[in-house]
Amino acid sequence: MPPQLTPRVQTIQGVRLGISTDPESTWKITIGYPHSTQGGVISSITPTNDTTPSSNSYPLALPSLVHPHIHLDKAYIHNTPAYSDLLPITGSFREALSSTTRAKAQFTKPDLLKRGEWLLAESVAAGVTAMRAFVEVDHTVQHTCLEAGLALKEKWKDICEIQLVCFAQDPIFSTEFGDENRRLVEEAIRAYGPGQVGVLGTTPYVETSTEAAKKNIEWAVELAMEMDRHLDFHLDYNLSPLEEQPEPLVWYVLRILRERGWTSRATKKRVMLGHCTRLSLFKDEDWTRLAKEIHGHDLPISFVGLPTSDIYMAAVPSDSATKTNPRGTLPVPDLIDKYGLDAVLGVNNVGNAFTPWGLADPLSLACLGVGIYQAGTVNDAELLYECVSTRARAAIGLSSASSELDPGVCLKCGYPADITLLYDVDDTGCFGDGESESRSRKTVAEVVWDPPSKAKRAVVYRGRVKMAALSTDCSSGFRFVE
Template identity: 70%
Template sequence: MPPQLTPLVQTIQGIRLANTASNKPEPTWNITISPQGTISSITPNTTSSPPLSTPLALPSLVHPHIHLDKAYIHNTPSYSHLLPRTGSFNEALTSTTQAKASFTPADLLKRGEWLLAESVSSGVTAMRAFVEVDATVQHACLNAGLTLKEKWKEACEIQLVVFAQDPIFSTESGQENRRLVGDALREYGPDRLSVLGTTPYVESSVEAARRNIEWAVDMALETDRHLDFHLDYNLSPPDEDPEPLIWYVLRMLREKCWTTHSTTKRVMLGHCTRLSLFREEDWSRLTQEIQDYDIPASFVGLPTSDLYMASIPTPTQGGGGRLGVKSNPRGTLPIPDMIRKYGLDAVMGVNNVGNAFTPWGSIDPLSIACLGVGIYQAGTLDDAELLYECISTRARTAIGLSSSLSASASDPGVRPNCGESADLLLLYDIDDTGCLEDGGASRPRKSMAEVVWDPPARMSRAVVSRGRVKMPALSACSNDAFRFVAT
């Protein structure tokens, strides 16, 4: 069940903000929250007795790409016969299809609440969540998603994606899958189903994949939805795959006049591991096409899934081995370079947890930022700030939920801003070892970089959702900082 939230907070006193030099005396600040749950002011703290514990206040975390209905299949005994045997992508597709045939409303709600509970406890207050619609599950996953969206709305804003994981122009179920997706979009308005998502690469031919893309662009425009593609999920060398589907997507968006001036809806391009093999001229072309035509496109790298799945397939040699044995080279989108070098809009996300597509990793977005330090050799202070933005402020903007009146997608920053929704993550120095005398605090994390390099435990995090505090966090952390509206 959703966490209990406090009454609306009036002020948060004596907090620290990011980017304060750790070798100098640190000023503290007070955040005032309006009756509407937005930040109305951020002023220096002048009280003579600041709170006993001084938390670091950051914008809350965001899942820009998470699968709600497929989470924690591996943690459910009834699916134990579907645990990975080869770890291949085709096996993941097959075993997940088999699992979907056994989904029940109670099972979907239970696993969905596991995901939501751990996400919110980590500091997530907004997410783009995929729910599959096809001939196997019909609208079962969608109905569970709608139930969870309503039930958890006070703690987390859930932006639902009606998602066609299966082909919609191939196989004998393609037409039925397409009809079911269309029915869902027509039955529920954009306020309940905000996004249309498809997977062009699962189609049986390039022509079918292109039909998938064109249909999705037309349908999203017709029904006033954001659009989200799982795209180019391979590492095929250019001589084998000379035309990644990204170029056809951009062509369709141009031809359909999907620009920043014609609509407020955005297009997200997920995985896109094939782009990690791009040459300089390819990146230049990509940047030029997006910027010259004002296409509101964002990219989301999903490294835990990408590093697990996106390998270069090699054929069986001789009589030994198995077809499609995995080789060492791996690929995921080069997020920092895409932002800094090419000026593209790019973020990072979790994607899957506890299933055949991604049997490893945490639901905590901070673990993704931490992983990015190693993947991209991004170890500077500026790198840490950028990686945090990619799971927070940038991610929120990329999915069309930006609440900032002062920050921009190109420079969202890691400090709370006046006018934003009061969605905050407060990080305390809490001893989770049980080894320190007199209840001493654990090793402190005083800077943004320390939080990204070595994320603190959940018990050190207090989560503020639209001006209200998640109660379990309030009991675990010091509540000295909070002053509530009188009731």
């Protein structure tokens, strides 16, 4: 069940904003409600002189977390007894495809709702207030996953904005089921409006030939444009040497977007390219060419790196004599800082054959990025936080003020009142004597380098607070609308 929420918050008194140059200053956040049906927005952020001593005073208030790419229907398969015979044996990509197909044959709506709520509960507890969630449509599950996703979207709407992706994981232009899969996806995307199903997603690399993969791309671009939806490709999920044919499909995606006239000026809908592990083999001249094509043709493209899955699944141990075991994931910080591309980080899968490890916590992903990208500076940490927060929200094109503003790690006036609060609550049991205090995190970098437990986090969505947060005696700073 979704968590209970407080009445509307008017002010949050005495918070830090994670400013690395001034971590001790405190602020008051005022929330307004200009449109009664759309929730609260931040109307002012003013300095305070709050000096009330308390172990949990002065929480760190940051923009809320976002899942820009997560699979709602495949979460926690490994935690469900009905699928106990489908645990990994080889850990290969082909095995993951096969075992997930077998699992999908057993999906029921009650099962999908249960596992989906597990994912939502874990995500919201971490501070997630928005997500792009994939639900599969094909000859095996028909529209069952989509129907469950719609039910969860409605049920959890007061605490998390769920942007559903009608997703073709299986081939739609090859194999004996391709035509049926394509028909089911088309039926689904036409049956529901953009407010219900906002994104079309496909997986060109599962097709049995390059020709079929290109048809997949052409079809997806044309259908998304016709139906005015965002588009999301799982793309180039391999580590084949660049000199081998075929060339990365990203070049064909760019070509078709150009030919069909999909530009930032023509539409507000965006295109997301996920995984793209083969692009991790690009040299500087390849990235420079890619950036030039995207910027020169005004293509509204974002990349999402999925390192938890990519470093596990993008390549399997080699059988060669050298036992080489390459791994690859998109170099997200470089894409942003060096090439001016838009890139974010996503969790992707939790608890299934594609990703049997990891958490549904975007902060843990940002932390992982420090090591993967050797991104150890304060600026690096702040960028990684953006990639699972404000930058991620803008990349998926959610219709709110925050998607129109520049990314950043500080709250800003005009943003929806979606806030993750991080408290100095002692969860070690070692600092209750009043003579010593537990370690606090006063900056974004400290949070990314060493994410606090969920017990130290509170989530505000559209100006209302998750009630469970107040049970930890963290309610003194809230003032509610009377």
